[in-house]
Amino acid sequence: MADIQAHKDFVTKYAKNVNTAALDGLAKNYALVLSNNDSQYVAASDESERVTVRENFLKKKLGLTDSDATLDAAVVAVGETLKEERFKSRLAYYYLLAEKFNKLSVFVK
Template sequence: MTTDWIADVKKYAPKADETVLQNMLSTYRLVLSHPDSALVSFSDAEERKTVRESFLKKKLGLTDDDTTLDAAIKEVGAKMKDGTRNGRLAVYYLLAEKFGKLDLFR
């Protein structure tokens, strides 16, 4: 069974940019193809660190302090807590949107 990662994003961002979604899906297709890396566990400190270091700092180029970035990750986690899955694409989209960095994926 394949997961509809775009539908997953649209649960939290109904007006998500289709071009950005397709480009993000293409960029993260390999990560999303593995069950252990396709989801984000907000309760795992190492996972939150990976999102902060690899996505927010490296991919988005953010230079905010770790406390600010961790608060953003926590905020996205709170927004998604109603779901049973925390898809990586949705987490990344919401974080990029929060920091005004969606254009990096156009």
């Protein structure tokens, strides 16, 4: 995926009733990450990547204080949702996680 719109299209494939304001805010917030070939996808099968998502996105960005086990289960569950995709868009991954924890409002300005 070379552009942000392709990542947004990926989100709409997996999320019902997409909050476009939140999606736009999330895409803007992570535009640099999404433009980098090394970071635009989540390696869902890599434990260190899942820990990074938990620590940097769920805890730091969303401010979640749930147990690591709960957060890890959510990260794995989103990976399962996206399992048919070889390359899992970071934007879709983050959107689905924020949606799961009712935190899309963090990205609405």
